[in-house]
Amino acid sequence: MLAGFLLNLPVLILLNKCTNIIPKGVMAKDFSTREENYSKWYNDIVQRAELAENSAVRGCMVIKPYGYAIWENMQSALDKMFKDTGHSNAYFPLFIPKSFFSKEADHVEGFAKECAIVTHYRLKNDPDGKGVIVDEDAKLEEELIIRPTSETIIWDTYRNWVQSYRDLPILVNQWANVVRWEMRTRMFLRTAEFLWQEGHTAHATKEEALQETYQMLDVYADFAENFMAIPVLKGIKSENERFAGALETFCIEALMQDGKALQAGTSHFLGQNFAKAFDVKFASKEGKLEYVWATSWGVSTRLVGALIMAHSDDHGLVLPPKLAPIQAVIVPIYKNKEQYDLVCSKARDIKANLEKQGIIVKFDDRDTHKPGWKFNEYEFKGVPVRIAIGPRDVENGTVEIARRDTLTKEVVGVDQVSETVSSLLVDIQQTLFQRALAFRKENTRTADSWEEFKALLDDKGGFIMAHWDGTAETEQKIKEETKATIRCIPLDDVKEAGKCIFTGKPSERRVVFARAY
RNA sequence: CGGGGUGUAGCGUAGCCCGGUUAGCGCGCCUGCUUUGGGAGCAGGAGGUCGCAAGUUCGAAUCUUGCCACCCCGACCA
Numbered sequence: 001m002l003a004g005f006l007l008n009l010p011v012l013i014l015l016n017k018c019t020n021i022i023p024k025g026v027m028a029k030d031f032s033t034r035e036e037n038y039s040k041w042y043n044d045i046v047q048r049a050e051l052a053e054n055s056a057v058r059g060c061m062v063i064k065p066y067g068y069a070i071w072e073n074m075q076s077a078l079d080k081m082f083k084d085t086g087h088s089n090a091y092f093p094l095f096i097p098k099s100f101f102s103k104e105a106d107h108v109e110g111f112a113k114e115c116a117i118v119t120h121y122r123l124k125n126d127p128d129g130k131g132v133i134v135d136e137d138a139k140l141e142e143e144l145i146i147r148p149t150s151e152t153i154i155w156d157t158y159r160n161w162v163q164s165y166r167d168l169p170i171l172v173n174q175w176a177n178v179v180r181w182e183m184r185t186r187m188f189l190r191t192a193e194f195l196w197q198e199g200h201t202a203h204a205t206k207e208e209a210l211q212e213t214y215q216m217l218d219v220y221a222d223f224a225e226n227f228m229a230i231p232v233l234k235g236i237k238s239e240n241e242r243f244a245g246a247l248e249t250f251c252i253e254a255l256m257q258d259g260k261a262l263q264a265g266t267s268h269f270l271g272q273n274f275a276k277a278f279d280v281k282f283a284s285k286e287g288k289l290e291y292v293w294a295t296s297w298g299v300s301t302r303l304v305g306a307l308i309m310a311h312s313d314d315h316g317l318v319l320p321p322k323l324a325p326i327q328a329v330i331v332p333i334y335k336n337k338e339q340y341d342l343v344c345s346k347a348r349d350i351k352a353n354l355e356k357q358g359i360i361v362k363f364d365d366r367d368t369h370k371p372g373w374k375f376n377e378y379e380f381k382g383v384p385v386r387i388a389i390g391p392r393d394v395e396n397g398t399v400e401i402a403r404r405d406t407l408t409k410e411v412v413g414v415d416q417v418s419e420t421v422s423s424l425l426v427d428i429q430q431t432l433f434q435r436a437l438a439f440r441k442e443n444t445r446t447a448d449s450w451e452e453f454k455a456l457l458d459d460k461g462g463f464i465m466a467h468w469d470g471t472a473e474t475e476q477k478i479k480e481e482t483k484a485t486i487r488c489i490p491l492d493d494v495k496e497a498g499k500c501i502f503t504g505k506p507s508e509r510r511v512v513f514a515r516a517y
Numbered sequence: 518c519g520g521g522g523u524g525u526a527g528c529g530u531a532g533c534c535c536g537g538u539u540a541g542c543g544c545g546c547c548u549g550c551u552u553u554g555g556g557a558g559c560a561g562g563a564g565g566u567c568g569c570a571a572g573u574u575c576g577a578a579u580c581u582u583g584c585c586a587c588c589c590c591g592a593c594c595a
Contacts, residue, residue, distance in 0.1 A: 039589095054587085058586080110594095113593070113594090114593080182593080182594065182595095183518080183594080184589095184590095190595070194595080243595095251595095262595090264595095265595095298595085299595095302595060331554095333554050335552080335553060336553095339553095369553095369556090370553050370555090370556075370557065371555075372554085372555040372556055373553095373555085373557090374555095375554095376556050377556085379555090388554070388555095390553095390554055391554090400554080517595085
């Protein structure tokens with residue numbers, strides 16, 4: 001008994017002081033858990049963390065300030081990476097003449113079924129009464145497609161930009177919105193209109209274009225892992241999943257907490273398809289006319305969905321510090337005006353010190369909400385670090401610091417706040433990545449038979465490494481029977497002889513299968 | 518576009534089958550007092566074209582028909 005008592009004592013003190021784990025029942029009231037209903041959990045986070053909401057327009061969402069701030073952080077990190085690799089931004093029209101689309105056969109076929117089309121340019125008052133109707137006299141001679149992607153308008157433009165090898169390469173990116181008329185939509189993951197960036201480059205040689213394709217894939221993987229804290233697999237898409245008009249599509253694939261895969265970015269080697277379709281030729285050093293080699297690459301607001309599904313928990317959103325709109329929040333605790341003034345003055349000092357370290361801090365001195373309410377609010381919104389300061393702290397020269405990723409709290413001296421928060425932010429970023437990496441490892445399995453493959457898909461989900469005979473027909477049949485697709489053929493794989501799980505035909509390597517978003 | 522479901526206050530809902538007071542409740546909102554170290558309490562208050570339109574009826578949130586919107590499941594997709 002005594003020994004037990006002695007042994008327990010230090011543990012209790014430790015719990016009290018440093019690893020005060022927040023009681024579970026107290027939080028996440030009337031909020032779905034991942035276990036109960038994963039898609040409801042996802043929607044609850046999007047709505048209650050104020051990332052986005054449904055709009056009056058079917059399939060389109062309103063991205064709210066907090067959600068947009070995450071996208072802006074993604075944009076600025078990516079934009080810098082694009083500029084660092086020699087790219088410049090430009091802007092091309094939202095509208096694309098219909099005829100442009102028919103110039104590249106695969107491209108039309110890929111996008112035709114989900115295009116929004118502008119047919120008229122004027123409205124008039126409804127003669128029968130209220131409202132306005134389309135003025136049939138104002139029909140466009142050539143209909144305009146609202147861009148689902150910009151290859152056609154861009155390559156039509158590049159024709160005029162390129163004459164000599166001296167004009168190459170063209171390394172352009174655009175930040176834009178695109179429209180794909182989807183049947184079923186989900187916040188961030190698939191909406192009729194979405195925001196993205198699309199890089200479109202033109203090169204003199206195949207090698208250089210391929211080099212660009214790989215380089216941008218690396219940029220995306222780097223961004224996913226170092227900013228989003230999401231480990232990704234780099235790979236090549238199978239023919240079925242290839243971009244319409246590309247010779248080769250490369251991608252980064254991430255694994256979400258429900259075991260489904262999500263394509264987080266793509267980089268396409270377009271060969272000379274678009275150059276031929278739009279007649280983009282250049283005179284080489286040798287004086288020969290040659291077609292230009294092309295790439296295109298993009299990531300979209302879908303990444304916000306990936307971020308949510310990769311890290312968040314049953315208490316709400318969890319954001320990696322590098323993309324969090326607010327990295328640390330300070331919540332004052334007080335009973336009366338005197339205490340409020342005292343605590344707030346300390347809090348403002350702390351805020352100023354943190355800002356000197358380049359930390360994005362919010363000091364929530366609103367008197368309209370109680371501390372407990374604020375704790376829950378910021379927890380729900382995924383703010384990485386919370387600092388609480390009350391009269392007791394002022395007296396002791398301390399503050400309470402809580403971290404969102406582990407939901408633990410510790411008390412530190414006021415003079416250590418900046419240092420502690422700085423290192424916490426680094427640590428949280430790391431922890432999130434390591435946690436996601438461990439999850440992916442646990443959920444990456446191999447299957448060597450059709451039965452095993454189906455059982456794994458239904459019981460566990462995740463990435464399944466399996467042999468495939470390399471044909472589109474087999475992939476299609478597997479998809480029809482199991483809803484799983486080949487996410488990618490990994491770039492860094494090891495060759496391994498085996499037999500296709502579906503047809504038994506010989507295979508040289510394993511590919512990654514999963515059910516996907 | 519097929520199959521299923523739901524539309525009642527900002528949100529979530531009861532009432533509908535079996536038509537009949539002033540459409541009820543919770544959250545949120547407003548005011549006041551007490552509170553403030555994990556979603557405060559009490560008291561008072563505001564807020565409704567019952568998705569839209571027609572029909573049946575003395576009378577419709579409730580019954581009928583049509584339309585619209587949204588959600589879920591398929592086909593399609595990043």
